[in-house]
Amino acid sequence: MTRPKIAFIGAGSVEFTQGLLADLFAFPELKRAHIALHDIDAERLATADAAARYIAEERAADARITAHRDRRACVADADFVLNTVNIGMRDATRTDFDVPARHGLRQTIGDTLGVGGVFRALRTFPFLKRLGEDVAELSPDAWLLNYTNPMAMNVQYLAQATGLTRVVGLCHSVYWTMRDLSELVGVPYDEITYRAAGVNHQSWVLRFEHRGRDLYRRLDELIAEDAQLRRRVRVDMYRRLGYYPTETSEHSSEYVPWYLSHDSEVERLRLPIGAYLDMVDDNVAAYHETRDALAQGAPLAVEGTMEYAPQIIHSMVTGTPRTVYGNVPNGGLIDNLPAHGVVEVPCLVDASGVQPTRAGSLPPQLAALNRAYLSVTDLVVRAALYDEPRHIRHAAMTDPATAATLTVDRIWEVCDAMVRAHGDLLQPSLRVLLAGRADG
Template sequence: MIRIAFVGAGSVVFTRQLLHDILSFPELADCAIALHDIDPERLEVAVALAAQAAETLGANPTVTSSVDRREALAGADVVVNMVAVGGHDATVTDFTVPAAAGLRQTIGDTLGVGGIFRALRTFPLLEALAADMLEVCPQAWLLNYTNPMAMNIQYLAAVAPDLKVAGLCHSVYWTVRGLCEIVDVPHEEVDYLSAGVNHQAWILRWQHQGRDLYPALDAAIAADGELARRVRVDMYRRLGYYPTETSEHSSEYVPWYLKHGSEIDRLRIPVDDYVGISAENLAEYAALRAGLAADGALPETWDAEDAAEYAPQVIHSLATGTQRTIQVTTLNTGLITNLPMGAAVEVPATVDRLGIHPHHVGALPAQLAAANRHFLNVVELVVAAAVEGDPEHIRHAAMADPATAAVLTVDEIWSLCDAMVAAHGDALPASLRRTPVAAEGAKARRS
């Protein structure tokens, strides 16, 4: 019987979908599920969701819960991480402080100033989680959903190189599915290849029965002026390959759009979008909590059509040996030959009873690799800041960030980082809360 630990199970909207997806496999119907969260109230809701999923699907899992992480992890075969360190309040900070400095963001969880500080407050949790796993479940796979994905995976490789880790994200699946709807082709009949970095990968091949579907997409765009008014359609038309994350996300990873009010209007970019999404998640949790307190009932909103998350598929393959191909974020060991070795990249991978086996992709088209390298420069510097305890690297990362550097001067970037450090306070390691002085830092590096 496979044992699955959920870390951050209080992320109840996501937990509900994963539980249903897992228990919908007959071979996993009697699995052991250990739920962990530091918030007892959220954990109580997660337990109720697990009971509801089991009843709905006729499954009989063994479900336990604990606010003690090590207790939940003990003996796990798979650990699913979906912690959002700092929750909604930290997300609001990630938007309001940069906005006061004149910096626009849309999602703020992957790159940019928001992504940088989300990573820095998440890294201590990841390091502690990895240490616990290596002690109480050393052979377990850590399946990470927490953003910023590339930063988190690259950091884990630096501090826990023996841990088995894969980053999972549904963006490629939903991108391909959406593209197939545009050209009116069943998505289950298409073949595709995607690679790059998480939230900025690319659809390199996309075919239906051997027919390249990109010409059909070109025709659809030409026929629909509104379709062209999206960031990733604009990127596709200029770079030649479709990016795998939403326009809201994609606008933040390049210097071309958010700086210009005219581009925000032309491409309908929803500035500050994630603040509203985060608030909606809070409201949904509050409704679940209220319903549970009132009559012990929870609304049933799971839809089998949405059962597309990778973690349940990985778990099923590990348990049964069923072979399937998914997308994963993992270290670049020559998988993508024109991106840095050791960087966190997103590639196809085969999953079976023996684990997760990433595929060699080769070289990306030069223009795509160039965009990815800008992205990975920021990732490398954020990881270096944490590993080395160097607060200057936080500023270096923000200076290297394409969207930030397009808007702010270097003095403004350093001041913004000072303000973000102060705003997040004790959520950051003490070594990173020091305020560096550029001239003194340069003098020290030369000595």
């Protein structure tokens, strides 16, 4: 594989694409890769193309770079397909916040669970089905590396709707959690030993050590000394559950029923309601800055991001063994979670591909929370697979934070409002209004 073809689907997410390319071209063995870029937005695609060529030049890479409005041409004969698509972009994301807010629901990120996560998945599934069919037909040996959220819902849907087996969901939350924890306890990241497992955005640090010494004891001391640390959701969860969650407090607050529905907890734990909308605006501003800099011939910052996809690609191309965290169908990897659900576990990577490792059983309190998360995920996937609009409502009724805030009537009403708001982005069978019809 002297010139692997790496297809970027949703390359117009320019800032993310730039980071991935900087990581890829940092490896000498990948400097000759064929980088195929696809986006449906012509301006964003042109910006991604110009940025890729700039980064290749800066990294002294002899890459072949092609840009495609046609997704199938981009995917054809690819060795790796990276999906970073956001269906509906900023407008749809704003809808995911504004409509639930009018019905009394608070969200911070809204991209994984909750009403926002449910409908983000439902508007993404039709695209994923087409992409999966393209990969199966045009590059059947390719690895599909998914970055698009909601991760667990999207990977489960891809596995069940398309039959693809070389699908891995990638997220940097475990890596950056461990970087932050190592800094907090004052031990260099390269010297710590850790293991985590669970589900995406709700995995758990099961082992955290330095040369055989349990670093959880040092973390306990720091938390006891610092009242501000105790005002973080993930620290609050750790103190009560015994294991540290691998996602930010903003994310973590949305997957449990304890925080967002209580004014006092929002205040105590400093939860920024609607925080993701600011991030979306920042990303749009960053895109405009990149576009304008390229048009003016100004320099771009070329910085690596330590993302998993470039590491996976390098390991498969060169045979270099690595361990990364991936999201894959469970199938017995975690004993006390559903077999068909998507779990996040350490994966070994080398020339033979991505090989998930078995985690055994999670502590029961952790598995209980993960099962609630996977129950929501499964109902959303079933809604799409079986054309069953009632399962959208069942998913929202099952969602911990939603159920803690709204009555069942209000849950069905907000689902109807979201169906109206997202309109043609949903598959036709799910554009059904059911409020006031508990029998469906």
